[in-house]
């Protein structure tokens with residue numbers, strides 16, 4: 108029987124990460140993320156799997172970001188009963204993130220249904236509910252980094268730190284089918300050396316021969332500004348905005364980017380660089396996630412561990428002008444609060460969550476500012492803001508985009524072109540039989556492919572969704 112790999116998500120795009128490994132009649136999934144994009148298309152893709160979820164025996168989860176983990180409750184809702192393998196911190200994060208995701212989907216469905224009713228349109232159902240999440244968590248089994256463990260179907264697996272978010276992993280799989288054996292590595296989302304808080308990425312290619320590599324390509328054709336410039340890049344627009352009493356909205360994933368922003372703002376406050384303006388982190392999730400961060404010091408770099416051991420005043424996840432907003436009422440109160448202030452809110456691509464409300468209350472005023480610090484997928488509200496479209500739809504209503512839009516590129520928690528090329532070169536062009544570039548828009552994947560071909564790699568593919576390849 109053949110061993111095959113099939114790409115069912117994050118193929119020529121950056122969301123919905125999901126790859127199917129078939130071996131000995133067993134089906135394994137690498138990631139099970141939600142797809143983000145046009146509302147209807149997203150709903151359709153996230154609710155219908157191209158295989159029977161009950162036939163999947165295990166999921167190997169690279170990290171907790173919702174575009175990698177967010178569709179697990181749908182998989183369980185539709186019959187999956189196998190095991191979900193991930194690192195300890197990923198499990199802790201998923202417990203809070205998937206609940207939050209269910210909550211957001213239930214609230215958004217309610218909100219849209221209310222609007223629909225007024226127009227005589229049908230009610231909208233959430234993708235999944237908290238109940239589905241409660242059925243998912245017990246299926247998660249967490250394991251240490253750097254430890255080889257058995258999966259079903261004659262496969263073994265190992266996680267190494269990907270240095271991308273707390274608990275993030277690259278995955279090494281060793282697959283065996285009769286006399287055939289093969290090594291498959293999956294980068295997951297690859298981080299950057301020197302990112303605040305996290306340890307640096309560990310190369311996944313040590314310890315076994317890799318025949319096939321699935322590599323992310325989010326920034327396959329771009330170079331990031333230096334990590335050391337994060338503070339400087341943020342300070343200049345913030346000063347300008349606060350001078351004109353602006354509300355500043357920074358859309359950010361609740362996990363990773365938010366803690367990173369708080370860490371950098373903490374540095375600016377400590378140095379006395381930041382004007383005395385209130386900062387709000389508005390996400391019911393952020394308080395819990397920050398707690399999870401504190402529970403997993405094994406994922407921290409030496410610098411953060413040292414700061415954490417210092418007194419409360421030096422807490423890198425909080426400072427005196429920072430308020431974590433928990434309740435919905437407090438969040439709504441921010442809508443009418445006069446500037447200047449800064450609010451960091453999720454989701455990172457402005458597709459759901461409280462940030463959508465903050466944007467609907469701020470984008471029409473030219474005094475205000477939206478700072479984009481993360482990758483925005485095609486067709487998301489965040490992408491439309493980056494493109495500075497004169498009018499954007501928010502909750503189905505047109506809003507004039509008059510607020511100043513600032514796009515910063517030092518905050519990425521993804522490897523850039525140089526990092527990716529250097530990483531893949533370590534496998535050796537003569538060793539790797541096939542490279543599949545995923546998790547990148549087509550132009551970025553093509554640029555990375557060209558760079559890898561120039562480096563001597565021969566078989567570099569950019570699979571489309573649904574493509575199947577033999578594992579040899």
Ligand SMILES: [Zn+2]
Nearest residue numbers: 170172271296
């Ligand atoms: Zn990620």
